């Protein structure tokens with residue numbers, strides 16, 4: 001799938017284009033956990049999430065001609081933002097396709113980051129079809145958010161940095177959706193430390209990778225609104241890489257309720273002074289809900305992003321803990 005060499009190449013390639021984020025020890029979480037807990041602050045990454053690593057590595061891995069033609073994706077979230085920024089920064093062009101239903105502020109944000117935005121159709125499927133049409137017609141390269149070796153190798157550079165900062169790391173908690181982040185980090189860490197545990201964390205509502213691993217093949221799950229919106233969506237029924245990597249490399253998957261995720265956002269803000277979105281808070285939430293068995297050495301939690309609507313964030317930290325109702 002991907003090797004340590006691919007990861008080291010990615011690390012050299014993206015050096016200077018992305019932030020080497022801090023790893024901060026959390027005294028309060030260390031006390032709760034009974035072991036040293038470090039927070040890998042990818043919420044402080046440029047564009048507000050770790051997705052910039054994979055996007056930058058993927059664009060820089062293209063041949064010059066393909067890079068000049070440009071890249072395309074249908075993501076309205078963190079991948080779209082990252083691709084827009086990365087393309088502009090390395091002299092390529094990103095075209096992001098969105099449906100008419102995407103709110104203006106998201107359209108504006110991706111446009112502001114330098115991408116060409118195309119508004120087509122009434123669904124994510126329509127936007128994806130437009131991406132495929134553009135790839136055919138304009139010779140753009142489609143860069144998907146997770147199921148691509150260059151994307152996975154880019155996200156894996158987080159694992160390299162964790163090992164540099166905490167060489168005896170025992171357990172890593174990683175937010176899990178399509179699995180590019182978790183597969184990459186697990187590959188990087190386990191190729192040096194086969195016994196280090198890598199645990200994926202998802203929301204209870206619509207955890208596509210967990211359902212797929214349980215079924216033994218990629219399956220679709222019903223989507224519902226969650227505080228961890230960046231963890232929504234399927235893994236692709238024709239998944240090529242991340243399903244098998246997560247199956248082979250993850251030690252466990254923990255699922256969380258909306259109230260538990262809200263508690264993670266609140267803790268990050270009040271105790272760690274960090275703004276994180278729901279997806280970025282799930283590792284902290286897993287520790288607070290005591291779903292992680294006391295590790296025998298240092299534990300690292302990946303805070304994956306901070307792109308949360310600030311009105312929603314305010315409601316969560318004000319104690320309106322379950323904005324989507326039910327599921328306490």
Ligand SMILES: *Cc1c(COP(=O)(O)O)cnc(C)c1O
Pocket residue numbers: 049050051078079145146175176177178179180181182230231277279280304305306
């Ligand atoms: C994309 C994303 C994830 C999940 O990453 P996958 O590679 O899809 O598993 C987690 N947190 C944030 C903030 C993200 O944007």
